[in-house]
Amino acid sequence: MDLDLSPKQIAEANEQYQRLKPTVEVKYPGQFIVIDPISKEYWIAPFLADAFRIAKNAYPERLFYSFKIGSESTMRG
Amino acid sequence: MVAIVSGVDSENNVRMEVELQGLYKTVPYGAVIDTGFTGGLVLPVFIAVDIGLEKVGASTIILADGSMMTLPTFLCKIKIGSRLSDVVTIIMGSEILIGMEALKNHRICISPGTGNVVVEDAASIEDYRRLNESLQRLVGDI
Numbered sequence: 001m002d003l004d005l006s007p008k009q010i011a012e013a014n015e016q017y018q019r020l021k022p023t024v025e026v027k028y029p030g031q032f033i034v035i036d037p038i039s040k041e042y043w044i045a046p047f048l049a050d051a052f053r054i055a056k057n058a059y060p061e062r063l064f065y066s067f068k069i070g071s072e073s074t075m076r077g
Numbered sequence: 078m079v080a081i082v083s084g085v086d087s088e089n090n091v092r093m094e095v096e097l098q099g100l101y102k103t104v105p106y107g108a109v110i111d112t113g114f115t116g117g118l119v120l121p122v123f124i125a126v127d128i129g130l131e132k133v134g135a136s137t138i139i140l141a142d143g144s145m146m147t148l149p150t151f152l153c154k155i156k157i158g159s160r161l162s163d164v165v166t167i168i169m170g171s172e173i174l175i176g177m178e179a180l181k182n183h184r185i186c187i188s189p190g191t192g193n194v195v196v197e198d199a200a201s202i203e204d205y206r207r208l209n210e211s212l213q214r215l216v217g218d219i
Contacts, residue, residue, distance in 0.1 A: 003135050049163040052133040064134035074136035075116040
């Protein structure tokens with residue numbers, strides 16, 4: 001299935017997360033962060049759906065990349 | 078309090094009744110509870126296409142076999158009992174799975190021996206407990 005986010009955008013979101021990591025891993029461990037690869041803005045919430053909803057309200061037409069703060073992946077299944 | 082229909086099926090899956098509210102369609106379904114899934118909802122592609130989902134981006138997931146994938150991520154509204162909420166949704170497999178994030182406001186008690194499953198809204202239980210305490214104070218039991 002098409003991700004719609006390009007590899008470049010995912011790499012940019014990853015770079016932004018690496019920049020934020022030292023701060024957010026201390027302040028918000030276990031919470032979720034959603035990053036806009038275009039503006040580099042980010043939103044943090046205790047639940048992933050809430051973080052995506054806040055981001056989507058800010059930029060309804062954009063797509064975002066998510067991380068679970070301090071974890072290897074956003075979800076496990 | 079709205080009763081949430083739930084139980085153990087013939088294949089030992091724990092199921093509960095939910096209402097999926099997509100962009101085009103609302104469907105009731107007896108979804109499988111998957112406590113090993115930390116996200117909200119897994120939908121088969123044919124149901125996702127049928128009800129319509131809001132695409133929000135992408136997320137990484139580590140599967141049970143240890144492999145990691147980056148998947149498109151969607152939001153879907155799900156109604157459990159009387160509570161309606163947004164849940165993160167991924168498209169995979171052939172069964173509707175309810176993950177832990179979708180169950181964050183509920184308490185579940187499973188009795189595998191009898192097949193009895195009780196799903197309750199945690200907020201309603203808390204409201205009832207507070208009301209009960211207030212009544213006990215009024216009548217002087219506390």
